[in-house]
Amino acid sequence: MRSKIINELAPSGVLRVGINKANILLVTGEKDNGEPSGVSPNLAHEIAMELGVGIKYISCDTPGGTAETIKNNICDIVLIADEPARAEFIRFTDAYVEIEATYIVPQNSPVKIISDVDQSQNRIAVSGTSAYDLYLTRTIKEASLHRGQGLPETAQLFLDKKLDALAGLRPALEENLERMSGMRILKDCFMTVEQAIGTHKTNSIGYEFLLDFITSAKSSGLISKLIKKYGVEGKLQVPK
Incomplete structure (x- = not known):
């Protein structure tokens, strides 16, 4: 059975892992050798150890x-x-952490x-291709969406263009709020982002x-x- 699992998840003998380095809650730094560190990379390392194979991280700028x-068959699994x-082309596990978006x-x-x-009068700044961007694209009917790449760029877009709302993960928004005067965070959330592990649908x-x-x-x-271990207590919730 183990050989069949490896044949699907790491046919080359190395588990190729796609990591979204834009999520600073799950990818909190970089090792001396250039590999990403944080909850997601460490979790992927545990999977590779369980399989008894090597690991190769493919770090990406966006989700x-x-x-x-x-x-594109560049990776065997992704943590997004x-x-x-x-889900049209990725098969996802249950969530391993949840994060509110507001x-x-x-x-x-x-x-x-x-x-x-x-x-209709509201303009929302959102990080393009993020899970909450995809959600808002489906659900927003009247307001307009204005996209940046990653939260820092999107936050600057929000400020420079004097937009009406900045969408993001609550913990990251709370950190940004400390550098923004005259702003506040809504108490409720528009979605809960479920971080999971995905692989090929086949x-x-x-x-x-x-x-x-x-x-x-x-x-x-x-x-x-x-x-x-990575100092993100209170920012990530483990689903029941």
């Missing part, structure tokens, strides 16, 4: 670019958010709750292995230990 590595548009708005904005944002035995691995990683406390 959309990370997803494309599966479509489960999202319907991506908005920053100007202090004097009439927007009080999430449902106030989707109005991988059946390999997928079952990943599903079991994530279930065990949550129940054994491994995910919680990694969250503590």
Whole structure:
């Protein structure tokens, strides 16, 4: 059975892992050898150890670019958010962490709750190809979306263009709020981003292995230990 799993997930003998380095909650740094470090890279390392194979990280600047590595057969697995548009060509496990997504708005904005944002006069800054961008693209009916690449660029776009709302993951927005005057964060959220592990849709035995691995990683406390190890307690939630 193990050889069949490896044949699907690491046919070259090395597990090729797509990492979204734009998610600073899950990829918190870089090792001396240039490899990414953080909850996601460490979790991928644990998978490779379980399989008894080597590991190669493919770091991408955007979540959309990370997803494309599966479509283009550059990676064997990816660690990104489960999202319907991506699920068309990626098979995702259950989530291993969840992160709320919400908005920053100007202090004097009439927007009080999430449902106030989707109005024709409102312009929303959002990081392109992120899970919450894909979600807002599907669900926003009246407001307009204005995209940047990554949160730092998108936050600057929000400020420079004096847009009406900045979408993002709550922990990252809270950090940005410290550098923004006259702004506030909405208390409610428009979605919960579910970070999962994805592989090729044709991988059946390999997928079952990943599903079991994530279930065990949550129940054994491994995910919680990694969250503590990388100093992101209170920012990432482990699903029940």
